Amino acid sequence: MSIANEAWRTIRQMSREALGDAISDLLNPAGDAKSKGLQVKAQIESGKFGQ
Numbered sequence: 001m002s003i004a005n006e007a008w009r010t011i012r013q014m015s016r017e018a019l020g021d022a023i024s025d026l027l028n029p030a031g032d033a034k035s036k037g038l039q040v041k042a043q044i045e046s047g048k049f050g051q
Contacts, residue, residue, distance in 0.1 A: 001037030
């Protein structure tokens with residue numbers, strides 16, 4: 001999870017700049033620093049890879 005969060009840090013920053021805080025907070029309610037890691041974890045736990 002930490003690797004995914006770090007890899008997406010710059011992307012999340014750019015998205016926040018483009019979309020603004022309100023939309024970014026709706027899209028990533030766990031916060032920018034944790035959101036991608038949580039998404040990866042959920043995908044793994046679902047057992048649905050590449051589907």
